[in-house]
Amino acid sequence: MSRRVKGVDEARALCHEYFYPIRLEPVEPSAPLPFSFDALVAGPVTLAQLEFGAAIRMSHTDLDTAYHVNVPLSGTLRAVHRGVEVEADPTRAVVFGPHGQIRLDRWGSGDRVLCVKLDRAALHEELESLLGRPVRGPLELAPAMGVTSGAALSWVRLLRLLSTDLHNAGGLVSRAPIAEGLGREALRGLLYAAGHRHLTELLEPAAPARPRTVQRAVDAIRADPARAFTVTELAAVAGVSVRALQEGFRRHVGLAPLAMLRRIRLGCARDELLAAGPHEVTVAEVAHRWGFGHLGRFAAAYRARFGETPSATLHR
Template sequence: MTAEHMRSSTLWYRCDSLNAATDEIVNKLSDATGWEITDFSARHLSTTIDLRWYRVGDSIFSEVEFGGEVQMTVRPPQKTHIILTARSGVAGLQLDSEHIDVTPARAVALSDLDDAEIRLATGSRLSAIRVRADSLEKGLRDVATHSAGVPPRLERNLDVGHGRVRSWHRLWMFLLDEFDQPGILADTPREAHRLERLLLAMLLRAQPHIAAGNGTSSGSEDGFGRSVGGVDAASYPSYLRKTLQLIQEHPEWEHTIGSLAREVAVSERALQRRFRKHLGISPTAYMRNTRLDRVYESLRQASPYDVTIDQIARSWGFDNHGRFARRYRQRFNEAPSETLRRV
């Protein structure tokens, strides 16, 4: 392999011109994109292949243009998703019996259960993002009113010409262009994680089955008339929606089942019954999970040099450090110190 122009850093890498044999192309493409490529054939390849890839947090952005006709079979690695679009030209995807033309106006999301046969015509430029499933799950906690324990799923076909998907797609394209500029935004791990979280949050908000965020308007006065963790919150009783709003807006308050029931003018038993029926957990568990989510978010944004874990935990209502640490590990599968150090 020879590369006429390379730029690299700890966060991203670019190889403008790649001149290599087919096996080397497959290996380099797999290394750069994180894709599992099980089959690859090409015709009329140009002497150089434009391949760019950028690591931002735990996500990988990539772009490739072969300068010839290419056919390859791709599968996302285990517990990852790949989102594909065409910067130019058309990429034909075959997924089982379904054929999809990926164009600059359409993106396609693949899961680790998909084997996609991709055909690229000469002059087609393919852009992709590889995201980890656990990053999406953490992103879901940023945008949904509660985590229901159901892994987020992405819609297969994404129309990038309309609505929120269009806004997310513009950010994606902006970042690809930005990475090639001097003094890029993602030149430190902390800024890279912030950009990754922003992009994933916008992607999740664009999914029709995921909540559009806490306290945002969606056609109901209390802001909860929308999908929550895959469940239609518009079907909830009004007093349950109001209770959820109280907890979400002020999780640090010393709520009790009794105080919440009095606030929404129902009995404690009725409130507990509705939580169990619609959310599958008790009001106490919901409050605790909401507080844990806020601690997690605060730790992701904090510097280990400026604040302690105990200070953040206490600010969200956790006074017993040992009990808090156990609950935190149960919910996020990591210690609070690991979250803080990863910033």
């Protein structure tokens, strides 16, 4: 969704619709307020690029149901949350937890900010899935995060990749299963990128799932390869943490869980192409039926796996 508006009321309404109720005022009350707002919703994550045509101040009370990260793409942003002041810029993001009033004391004219809202319950569920145990209490994310290196840089790059679909009507992010999956990846990425009390445990190597446990996930994939499995769902089927399942697959299967799903789907697509006549189906129909949204990548993966193009198989 892309909007260009003028006026404080319209800006407040858009922020309320996609994020939270806010108090918003221009630093110069008599100045006009051009406002650029580009947003998308990817499952549990809402992502938007905001730019004000005049310097503003903003505040809101508890987020309650969400965590929030602001990543300036240009300029600086001065924020205060629970008594901690952070000056954010393109090298440093500011992170807000669900509780405590937030003040944005300085958001300069023309400064563009990537705003990320992450569902609180979904983030906690993702952490529990990774650790394989319940997590009690708030995560207590660190109030600032350097974004020029390491996991945080990778996370911001993922967000930028998502944001490239802000103006792409009909893009992959407009498809609910893909949007949900990308949103979940953004949740998982933040858990590795931001400082919090569970990070040390999260970074420790996980004990691999046993072969019998891994087999439960393998059986689920083989029974329903058309299903849009996530690693989290497969870990739940196996009854282990995501990290234990991934390590178990690496050790006992030699492939990551989703890589195995992809390989099985390629085989299913090949079987369908071999069984059909060239006037009965198209390669694109078969590819999409088996979860391959990008036809060129499907063709490349198919040729690497079977030594011929999907079209050659269909016409043979």
